[in-house]
Amino acid sequence: MKGSEKMNVAILGYGVVGSGVAKVLKENSGIIKEKTGHEFKLTRILDIKDFPLSEYRSIITKNFEDVANDESIDVVVETMGGVEPAFGFVSACLEKGKHVVSSNKELVAVKGAELLEKAKKNNVNFFFEAAVGGGIPVIRPISRCLAGNEINEVAGILNGTTNYILTKMITEGVSFEAALKNAQELGYAEKDPSADVDGIDAMRKICILASLCFGTHLYPDGVYCEGIRRVTLADVAYAEKYGSVIKLVARAEKLSDSKVFAAVSPCFVKKSNMLAGVNDVFNACLVKGDMTGEVLMYGKGAGSEATASAVVGDIIDCADNSEKRKVFGWKNTDADILSNYTEKETALYVRCTVANKPETCRSLKEIFGNVVFLWRNNQPENEIAFVTPVMEEKKLRKILSTTGITVITTIRVFG
């Protein structure tokens, strides 16, 4: 073996990502061969739809057995999305001794440990670079380049739709509703936008990243997840005065007691933080290694070709490791490793209405010591906004409940 391979590839799900994979494999086959020594041939596509005009119509099938039972297929690409039937299909392919590459974040977040175990058992690879961060190299840099590091923190802007909406709100002063409508018109947001807007997509991705960084599967159930629906232009204006922008931040931290903190929520992000500069549909992932310090990876978090680029990177890795399984992934656990997010220390931005402004401000200063008051244009007479010092969120909220203020909204401060 000379490190170069000719391999047959099948694609399950010929949608946005699946068709992108076909395109990259075809258009850049010369580059891929030159850079890696490998050649790939797309020999099967599974989809429930008909594609009578597609150049691939002769290899498109509706019957999964045509993939599973075809021994000439070396790598199966799963770009269907959703847990079922993807889980059944991927399991079957791994059990048939085929390498599998997936772009399916829901599948990996829910069934990752199980599929990694199946891959191990069958001595094949199961990779999913495209499931987090779309076209950005994230999974492989973390699992390989930074493997000499203990990683205890990972955070990111992992959803392009919400980042586009927030960027519109911040830079153009349009409301959440108008920005969402604009995103829908551009195809960045679905008709039912809740998976993006309510943070669910980002939450699945941070579960995958936490599992990878900390070595134990973190299941989505119970992870604190809050979207951006209640972020207003008033909050954006106050954030600006705090030298910050509001971003939907997904983050996870390995705690000293081997518990894991994980949460998705809007956050104030200081403009000096690299994450603050991530705008529009771009994503970024920030990890902290004990040896290398902070590393950030930035790029397009979605889109047909960008995501396909990541899938193809995984296909190449399968070819690099065609005869053996690369040690990769994480363990399963039955233990409840998720910590209660309210026990995490944070500073909190608070916007509220008060009966007596000067008195409340004095009293907040007394209670918190170091409290930063913010202002904005057209600030209502009875509204105040401030950022508290860092303390356990539970304690913070308890204290706030005793101050007599009527809280309109709170947003966590990142970092």
Added chain:
Amino acid sequence: MKGSEKMNVAILGYGVVGSGVAKVLKENSGIIKEKTGHEFKLTRILDIKDFPLSEYRSIITKNFEDVANDESIDVVVETMGGVEPAFGFVSACLEKGKHVVSSNKELVAVKGAELLEKAKKNNVNFFFEAAVGGGIPVIRPISRCLAGNEINEVAGILNGTTNYILTKMITEGVSFEAALKNAQELGYAEKDPSADVDGIDAMRKICILASLCFGTHLYPDGVYCEGIRRVTLADVAYAEKYGSVIKLVARAEKLSDSKVFAAVSPCFVKKSNMLAGVNDVFNACLVKGDMTGEVLMYGKGAGSEATASAVVGDIIDCADNSEKRKVFGWKNTDADILSNYTEKETALYVRCTVANKPETCRSLKEIFGNVVFLWRNNQPENEIAFVTPVMEEKKLRKILSTTGITVITTIRVFG
């Protein structure tokens, strides 16, 4: 083979990086084994100095033959720096069938193609992630994760010392000289700072990146290289008015005629560009893939542990590919692929003195059409500063020479 390996490692050069590698291999051996399945044993260190108190004194040697002739050594780490004797040592190790990992940018920039060829001939791996971007995963993401992309542009802030100095100038308003002195006191700059300050270090790194991205060795000779010595606080102030910061940008572009443009120079970088947010000793590398679009990788560009983290990533890759050579690297060429930088299109910031301000401004507007005039506090009576439209640099400079202005300085505008 189960994808897990026990391998013996030797280090050539027990300095800042070499000792960091020893530290990472020792302190994080458990993590490395868990994440990758590999175990590494440091069995030899070559250095001309004595280390009588080192825990490794029993394996330290001054005799290179102790490394070259030791068949039990699988991977040799070269962290000596400089072309010789590193080139001779690395060549010998490759010829003896040992994998080699290097952090030596000068060696790779000057001898990369030759060493990659030797590695190929001997069916071993020659990796050098740490030679560009210190602890940031750059080489492997570009060569593997993005291998499905044609890459025609790469740019970066690749030198921490100059970035620290410029950040000090921008955020604290201290002069170049004072910032340099501060960097020297902190150990960020050498006593003779010219390799950093004059852009030579960044130039070597962009040569490596260009070679990797475009597939043909780009030799440092003749690459346009300008440092930051002539950047003043006046320029910093004008840049601010242009919504920009001044950064030492290394960049390379594959031109349509298969020539390569490459240059290192201070640039105005718009604050909306991710590179503008890279401060202090941090580095970042930006690549543009035809499929994935812009990808940026950011982190610590230097330092013992960060650089060692990248070296260890390479050692792991050698273990992943212990039985075969991974296709990796670029070809040599005798052709002169370097284009003349003056033929590249750019906008130019110009600071100059003039005899008659209103008249000159009118005349510049006439000549250039769209010209942006800048101002600063304490601007001398006879000084003007402006940014030209984008055109071929040669033409731009020719036009400027006809305008009767006395140019004090010019700085290119990035992007």
